Amino acid sequence: MSAPESQVPIPKLAGVCGWPIHHSLSPVLHNYWLKAAGISGAYIPFAVRPDKAVEAFQSLKHTSIAGVNVTLPLKRQAFLAADEHTPDALKLGVSNCLYKRGGKLIGHNTDMEGFTAPLLTQIPASELSQSSVFLIGAGGASRAVIGALLSLNVPELKITNRTDSKAESLADSVNLPSLYAVPWENRSAAIASSQIIINASAAGMSGYPDLDVSLNTARPGTLVYDLIYTPRRTKLLRDAEKRGCKTLGGLSMLIEQARPSFGHFFGELPPKDLDPTETLYSALEAGIR
């Protein structure tokens, strides 16, 4: 005999909101983990109009949806819609993850955690606290990178950006002597004096020109971390390999920022022993992006 309807557990539901949203890899990743973990649930993309996003997010409290990830251009609206914020969301002023606790909507941000976890597989925290870092780009991703690197106590952080004024205002907003802007025209000199180089600009991404930065002065052993994950190996990473540098691509950050979100939505962290990398690349090759 089947259980009365009130006792039948309904599948757990979560998703990702953006505008547009059709290109997101997150459904592939979370549904891969749901299946692997044997959880009855689904993770689906939601297109959310930016001018109605705050109301849409607040209405989550009246649904059985456990929570959502939030991507461009809605991360600020997600932050504004939340009743309470985690410390990481407060640091950045934007949320990429909303979940419900005790009837309240919690605004969280997993980008710093997602950026840090792959970095620590390459360089121990003790070495990071003695490393000079050169960050390229001054958009939303750079803010998360800066927040993460400050938590890791890097002693020097140089920022450059194609539009100098944006790197300057980002550096000014942090207001620390160890963090300063380098003019775009001086970027090659900054490469030579850095142990870690991070590309958080869109340059090099499929559909964009390659990043106009030469690694000719980079010291072998320098870590080059490119946040871009499509294409799989950017020109920057190929150049870094030729130069004898260590390299890290952006897919691991995408996976690591998704991991804690999954935990908040579905009540357990995804299985650690399964690597979704090839599943994600197959989806990319099949035209998700």
Ligand code: NAP
């Ligand atoms: P965003 O806020 O739109 O910022 C874009 C940045 O790229 C700006 O600093 C912009 O410089 C710079 N830029 C664009 N075209 C350029 C070019 N041709 N040459 C040099 N700089 C250029 O974007 P975002 O959210 O920060 O994302 C930046 C990148 O990080 C994207 O490629 C994204 O895919 C990647 N990302 C990856 C992950 C991950 O999980 N792996 C997470 C977040 C972001 P201007 O100020 O001069 O326009």
